[in-house]
Amino acid sequence: MKPIVQISLDLTNIEDALEMAQVAVEAGVDWIEAGTPLLLGEGLYAVEALRQAFPHHPIVADLKTMDGGYLEAEMMAKAGATHVVVMGVAHQATIRAVVKAARHYGISVMGDILAAPDPVACAKMLEANGVDYIIVHTGFDERGEDPERTPFDHLQAVVRAVSVPVQAVGGLSVDQAAEMPKLGAPLVVIGAPLVIDKQEFKPSTDREKLKQILRQIVERVKND
Secondary structure, X not given: OOOEEEEEEOOOOHHHHHHHHHHHHHOOXXXXXXXXXXXXXXXXXXXXXXXXXXXXXXXXXXXXXXOOHHHHHHHHHHHOOOEEEEEOOOOHHHHHHXXXXXXXXXXXXXXXXXXXXXXXXXXXXXXXXXXXXXXXEOOHHHXXXXXXXXXXXXXXXXXXXXXXXEXXXXXXXXXXXXXXXXXXXXXXXXXXXXXXXXXXXXXXXXXXXXXXXXHHHHXXXXXX
16 A cells, blocks of 8 residues: 555643644644544544544544443444554454444444564454554553663554555654655654654744654655
């Protein structure tokens, strides 16, 4: 598949998220992610507000579902999400329930292999249970305790093991993220707020400067 650029709105209120999303969309970002902090802070309203503001953009609800798979996927779909995230370490019954709901509501499922004891086996299991994408994810807390851990630890093995598109997330620099399509992971995630050259870019940052940075990232991902 052609490279896709996704903005992950890891913010805690919808006002900041909408402002950041607008800049990202103007810069050419393809998918909008309601990050886990945003869903915790604003709930379903975050998805509803993003859908109203951006009626034609795919919206990923990063709920990290572990149980109640059908209901959670159904709720996100009805709120306007086009993609939902289920954890690979969830019971396989939960994964199948999320997939069942997704098929019913015409949305897609992303399977996150965060914390899986065997990342490759987890990715293959997720694909066998019907997920549409695999997320190779090194967690924030995991990286906090062991800064050497990155998605590169498992990325190539997972890409070789599955036939569905792969996304890599967790502590990647902008340069690393932009290289992902060349490594077989065409779904590129840019986190927001962004940190570039130790400068933090949040909604309060100069809008045009932020848009320019995001546009450069988008162009690099799609033209390299």
